[in-house]
Amino acid sequence: MKILVFGGTRFFGKKLVTRLLADGHDVTIATRGKTTDDFGDAVKRVKMNRESREALFCLAQEQWDVVYDNICFSPQDALYSIAAFRDKVGKYVYTSSLSVYRMRDRALVEADFDPFHYEIVTGSREDFDYGEGKRLAEAVFFQKANFPVVAVRFPIVLGEDDYTGRLEFHINHVQAGEEIGMPNEEAEMGFISSDEAADFLCWVGTKSDIMGPINAASDSVYRLSELMGLIEEAAGKTAIVEEITEDNDDSPFGVEKTYYLDNAKAREAGFEFQDLHKWLPKLVESVIMKKK
Structure with a gap:
């Protein structure tokens, strides 16, 4: 397949x-060129x-089997893509977010946010907070694109390569004996x-025919108190x-209420998720060991 990836030089991109390269695809990376890669x-x-x-x-002068868009944050970004890639792409994979959901206190399913009927307001990234930018971008893609779109809704993504340092924040504060602000330690x-x-x-x-919104998250959840206990x-510190x-x-x-995704739709489609309780403890230990 001929594949275009927006944002393919760091983290999960x-x-x-x-x-994609291991599977033999023809890959083009489109970025600002600020991060080097070893490809x-x-x-x-x-x-x-x-x-x-x-x-x-300019990119849409070519035909693409798949376009991955990891760096679209506004309805204006989405509108530009729709205009450019009209009749030029077989499938458009948009990386969305848990943040599209306003509801809390239970496992969230795809139907809890309906982008197909969400009122579209145009604007750039600076005009909206992160969650609203993602909601509006989904709404634009699903209501206006003439090509197939799948919007992958991720929760917080963690890894040793996480440039945001969100897990490290907690580890650093614990090791330094500094306060950590959490409004509800019992939230999941x-x-x-x-x-x-x-x-x-x-x-x-590249291997599924899924279209529309889809949640993707590891199996299981952690209460924040359990996560802090793990750290x-x-x-070796309190x-x-x-x-x-x-x-x-x-x-x-630091969420006030339970906030996580139901991944049943993806599992039923054939994707096997890992158990959070198997990989997260190993990640915490690995991050701490690298600091010693």
Whole structure:
């Protein structure tokens, strides 16, 4: 397959490219060119601004079997893609987010956010918060695209290659004896590893006929208190968790209510997810060992 990947030089995007190459696909990476990669001549590269309409139309001079879009954050970005890739792509895989769901306190299913009837408001990334930008981008793709679209809704993605440092935040604070702000330690959260996210994207784009919104998350969840206990055990120190702290001590996982995805639709379609309780403890131990 001839495949275009927006954002394929770091985190799960880079791992996706590795899997696509291993499967023998013809891969082009489109990024701003600020992050180097080690793919060598195995991939083609295009340096571009994802928010540029002109740059997208240049890419759409070619026909693509699959386009992976990991860096679309606004309805305007989505509209540009729809205009550029009209009749030029076999399947468009849009990386969306748990953040499209406003509901809390239970496992969230795809029907809990309906992009097919969500009112579209146009604007760029700066005009919306992250969740609303993702909602509106989904709405644009599903209501206006003339090509097949699948929107993969990920929870927080974790891995040793996580440039956001969200897991490291908690480990660093525990090791330093610093407060961590969490409004509700009994809230449950789900996650997915960067390896599993890449596996899922590869599968949904090249090996599955799934279309529409789809949740992708590891099996099982953690109560935040359990997660902190896991970090305490691995670090050998006690966490100081408070409901209210300074802003810079607020946990990136600090939700007020349970917030996780139901992955039944993807499982029923044939994807086998890992159990969160098997890979997350190993990740915590690995991150801590690298700090010693």
